[in-house]
Structure formats: C-alpha cells, structure tokens
Amino acid sequence: MTTMFSGASNLAEAVDRAFIFIFAVSFIFTIAIVALIIYILIHFSRKRNKNPQQFHGNLKLEIIWTVVPLILVLIMFYYGWVGFAPMRKVPANAMPVKAIGRMWSWSFDYGNGKISKDLVVPLNRNVKLNLFSEDVNHGLFIPAFRVKEDVIAGYNNYLWFQPISKGSFDIFCTEYCGLAHSGMTAKVIVVDSLEFNKWLADLKVSGPGVEHPGLTIIKANACIACHSLDGTKVIGPSFKGLLGSKKMVVTAQGEKEIVADEAYIKRSITDPNSEIVKGFNKGLMQSYKDVIKGEDLDKIIDYFKTAGEQK
Numbered sequence: 001m002t003t004m005f006s007g008a009s010n011l012a013e014a015v016d017r018a019f020i021f022i023f024a025v026s027f028i029f030t031i032a033i034v035a036l037i038i039y040i041l042i043h044f045s046r047k048r049n050k051n052p053q054q055f056h057g058n059l060k061l062e063i064i065w066t067v068v069p070l071i072l073v074l075i076m077f078y079y080g081w082v083g084f085a086p087m088r089k090v091p092a093n094a095m096p097v098k099a100i101g102r103m104w105s106w107s108f109d110y111g112n113g114k115i116s117k118d119l120v121v122p123l124n125r126n127v128k129l130n131l132f133s134e135d136v137n138h139g140l141f142i143p144a145f146r147v148k149e150d151v152i153a154g155y156n157n158y159l160w161f162q163p164i165s166k167g168s169f170d171i172f173c174t175e176y177c178g179l180a181h182s183g184m185t186a187k188v189i190v191v192d193s194l195e196f197n198k199w200l201a202d203l204k205v206s207g208p209g210v211e212h213p214g215l216t217i218i219k220a221n222a223c224i225a226c227h228s229l230d231g232t233k234v235i236g237p238s239f240k241g242l243l244g245s246k247k248m249v250v251t252a253q254g255e256k257e258i259v260a261d262e263a264y265i266k267r268s269i270t271d272p273n274s275e276i277v278k279g280f281n282k283g284l285m286q287s288y289k290d291v292i293k294g295e296d297l298d299k300i301i302d303y304f305k306t307a308g309e310q311k
C-alpha cells in the first residue's frame with residue numbers, strides 16, 4: 001500500500017525527504033514570522049512608545065539572518081541534489097521501454113512490435129523509459145514513483161525507476177497539450193517477474209509497421225482531433241466499440257435508437273449531420289463525401305471491425 005509518505009519506487013524516499021524538509025522549514029518560519037509580526041505590532045505600538053527611537057544597523061542580527069537562511073537553503077540543495085542526481089544516472093541493466101505521447105494518449109513500446117496502452121513493469125527491476133512525442137510537448141508524471149519528465153518532440157528525453165511495490169498507479173500528462181489533456185492518462189502496473197514475462201509474451205504484436213490501413217486514413221484525415229480511440233469523449237463520440245453498438249440519434253423526424261452497423265458508419269462519415277448522436281452537437285463534423293470514398297471507407301469500417309480485438 002502506498003500512502004502520501006511511502007512512494008512505490010526506489011527514487012521516492014529521497015524526493016519525500018527533500019519535500020518534507022522544505023515543507024517543515026516553511027511551516028516553522030510561517031508560524032515564527034506571524035508570531036513576530038504580532039509581537040512587534042503590540043510591543044512597538046504608538047500607545048506604548050510615545051517618543052519613537054531610531055536604530056542604525058545591528059551587526060549581530062544581520063549576521064544571524066544571513067547565515068541561518070544560507071545554511072537552510074544549502075541543506076535544501078543538498079537533499080535536492082542527492083535525490084536528483086541518481087534520477088539522471090540510468091543503471092546499465094535497466095530494461096528499456098519507449099514511451100510515446102500524443103494528443104491525447106500514451107503508448108508503451110517494448111520492441112518487436114509489442115505495444116501496450118498501459119505500462120506493465122516487473123517488481124524490483126530497473127526500467128528506463130525513453131520519452132518520445134508524436135506531436136506537441138507532453139509531460140510524463142507517475143506521482144507514486146515521484147518521477148516526472150517532459151516529453152518533447154525531437155528531443156530524446158528519458159527517465160528511469162525501480163518499482164518497489166506491486167499495484168496499479170496513475171500516469172498523467174503534466175504539460176497542457178490541448179482539449180483532452182486532462183484525459184491523457186494511463187496506468188503503470190507493477191507485477192511479479194514471472195507474471196510480467198507471461199504478459200509480454202501474450203501481448204499481441206501491433207505498431208507503426210503493421211498499423212491498420214483504416215487507422216492510417218483516420219489519422220491522416222485528423223479524425224482523432226475530435227474522436228478518441230480509447231473511449232474518451234472529446235468533441236465527438238469515441239470510436240471505441242463503435243461497430244455494432246446501440247446509439248440514440250436525433251434526426252429530422254425525432255429521436256430513435258439505431259445499431260451502428262456498416263451503413264450507419266458510412267452515412268456518419270459522408271452525411272454526418274443527418275443523424276446526430278444524442279449528447280453531441282450538429283454542424284461540427286463536416287461531410288467527408290468528397291474526401292473519403294469507396295475503398296477507403298471500407299478500410300475504415302474494417303479497422304472498426306478489428307479495433308475491438310486490438311490491445
């Protein structure tokens with residue numbers, strides 16, 4: 001179990017130590033300063049001091065308020081450095097995983113076409129994440145591990161950690177990247193070595209090399225600016241589990257329930273405003289009648305057929 005003070009990675013303890021020290025110093029100083037203000041207000045009030053006095057410098061005081069904060073910030077620096085330095089020194093035996101961020105999802109590439117949308121890692125093994133962005137800047141943050149790095153297009157950033165507790169922890173994007181930024185989440189799942197090996201062996205091969213041609217068309221036409229593939233509601237409904245699902249649509253004749261079959265999906269692409277999915281707005285999606293035709297439409301339908309089975 002992880003609480004606020006027990007992180008789930010080897011790097012967490014040092015981060016927490018620096019945090020707690022800085023927090024404690026701030027806390028004590030806040031109380032001391034407020035108490036001093038109140039004391040001065042009362043003690044030096046006009047009522048008690050009919051004739052004001054002038055002060056010119058106080059060497060002892062000045063030395064104290066220079067040296068004490070200097071020592072405190074040097075201790076902060078020390079804790080910070082001791083926590084930070086190991087984060088940038090990746091152990092040679094770390095297992096590399098490519099973490100890819102895009103608007104608005106993560107995927108984790110274990111090599112050989114094995115790509116997962118959640119990060120599964122073995123307990124007590126060093127893992128290095130090579131961070132890549134397909135579009136804008138993102139930030140990969142695993143609060144329970146106390147690790148966070150920017151994911152920048154065209155720059156090979158990285159982070160590493162060793163998970164020390166089993167369980168499932170959140171991954172967030174911490175660089176505002178557009179409309180569905182807050183939905184750009186994933187899980188890191190820490191399992192036993194054996195379980196991890198089995199999971200990796202069972203993971204279906206997919207990836208850029210073998211991307212479904214229908215998905216390529218969907219990406220090329222920027223459909224995913226409005227439709228997610230993972231169930232997130234963006235501007236339009238998600239494509240996840242679309243084919244064969246039941247939908248309420250609003251037509252000129254009123255509401256009706258339909259089954260999203262091939263014909264409906266084709267109509268939705270070529271004539272999107274004749275049937276509006278309930279809860280969504282008319283007029284946002286333009287007709288792709290002259291853009292996506294014949295064979296390309298069939299490829300998209302075929303993608304929806306296989307999408308349900310893909311991980």
Ligand SMILES: [Cu+2]
Pocket residue numbers: 101102103104137138139173174175176177181184
């Ligand atoms: Cu992002």
